[in-house]
Amino acid sequence: MLSPQASQIRRMFSSIAPRYDLLNHLLSLNVDRSWRRQAASLLADPLEDRRGLCLDLCCGTGDLLVEMARLGCARIVGxxxxxxxxxxxxxxxxxxxxxxxxxxxxxxxxxxxxxxxTFDGLAVAFGLRNLESWGDGLGEMWRVLKPEGRIVVLEFSRPTLPLFDRLFQFYFLWILPRIGKGISGHDTAYRYLRDSVQEFPDQARLCQLMKETGFAEVSFRNLSGGIAALHWGVKEGRPTE
Ligand SMILES: C[S@@+](CC[C@H](N)C(=O)[O-])C[C@H]1O[C@@H](n2cnc3c(N)ncnc32)[C@H](O)[C@@H]1O
Incomplete structure (x- = not known):
């Protein structure tokens, strides 16, 4: 049973689904494609393994799944x-x-x-931010990964250069919600995007959250000056009894 908040998020994503890809590529000037390609490449090892099984969590319309499938021969679930x-x-x-x-x-x-x-590798792109509890979400990802399995998180983050950060904030606060509303016809979805990105942990805090969940070898790489970031880590430990 979904909570009222999760049901509302689901309704929102379902209503913007027909315009979701178009808006993603337009609002990011197509850079989102390269971000997903880089996310998939961090799972190259499990993806290239014929016996591998990988998960794309919160897969949406499947853009990351396509990149993952392109890279290897593992079986993939979205x-x-x-x-x-x-x-x-x-x-x-x-x-x-x-x-x-x-x-x-x-x-x-x-x-x-x-x-x-269950899984040798797991990726989540722009999904973690939308979960009611980021900690519980990471915990569930940890649970379904095999020991030594790798997690990759692609999310919006914080630009590292102050001037660029201010420009980006202006774009995100004032321009993006208007374009989003104009094209999707949805009043709240792109305001929600802006607000949820503002609330989401920055690079260092997300690393910390992943470590607290139990992931090891946690690290990150900024994308496009920190507009987005790729975080990754490994599930340590033994198979669950
Ligand atoms: C911003 S979209 C990202 C989609 C895709 N990963 C991409 O890169 O374009 C977020 C997706 O997460 C899904 N989502 C949000 N909360 C979820 C939850 N609790 N369980 C499963 N899916 C969820 C939404 O339905 C939506 O498709």
Whole structure:
């Protein structure tokens, strides 16, 4: 059962689904494609392993899944709780003949229907921020990863240069919500994006949160001057009894 807040987030993503890809590429001037490619490349080892199994959590319309599938031969699962997002993802995969290697599943990221120690690699792109509890979300990711399994988190972050940060804030506060509303017809979704990015932990705090969850070898790399960042880590420990 989803909480009222999660149900509202699901309704919001479902209503913007038809315009989601267009807006992503437009608002980021297409840079989001390169960010996802870099996220997938951090999972190259498990993706290149024929026996590997990888998860794209909060997969949306499947852009990251396509990048992951391009890189290797592992089996891949994409999960999301928005049916319209998954429907678009299914069409995208079919167009690229990837439907056999990539399975899509409708599921809440905080209650994944997988046993512990299932995946060799896990990526989440612009998904963690939307979960009701980032800590619980990371905990669930930790649970479903195998020991030695790798997590990759792609999220908006904080630009490192003060002047660039101010320009970016101006764009994010004033321009992005207006373009978002104009194209998606949705009043709140792109204001929500702005607010959720402001609340989300910066690079150092996210590293800390990942370490507190139990991930080891945690590190990050800024993308486009820190507009976004890639964080990664490894699940240490033994298989769950
Ligand atoms: C900003 S989109 C990112 C989609 C995709 N990963 C990408 O890179 O474009 C966030 C996605 O997370 C999904 N989502 C948010 N909260 C979720 C939850 N609790 N469980 C499953 N999916 C969730 C939404 O339905 C939406 O598709």
């Amino acid at each position: 999960s999301d709780f928005s049916h319209p997002m998954l429907t678009l993802g299914r069409e995208k995969l079919a167009k690229r003949n990837l439907q056999r290697r990539v399975q899509l599943l409708e599921a809440d990221a905080l209650r994944l229907p997988f046993p512990a120690d």
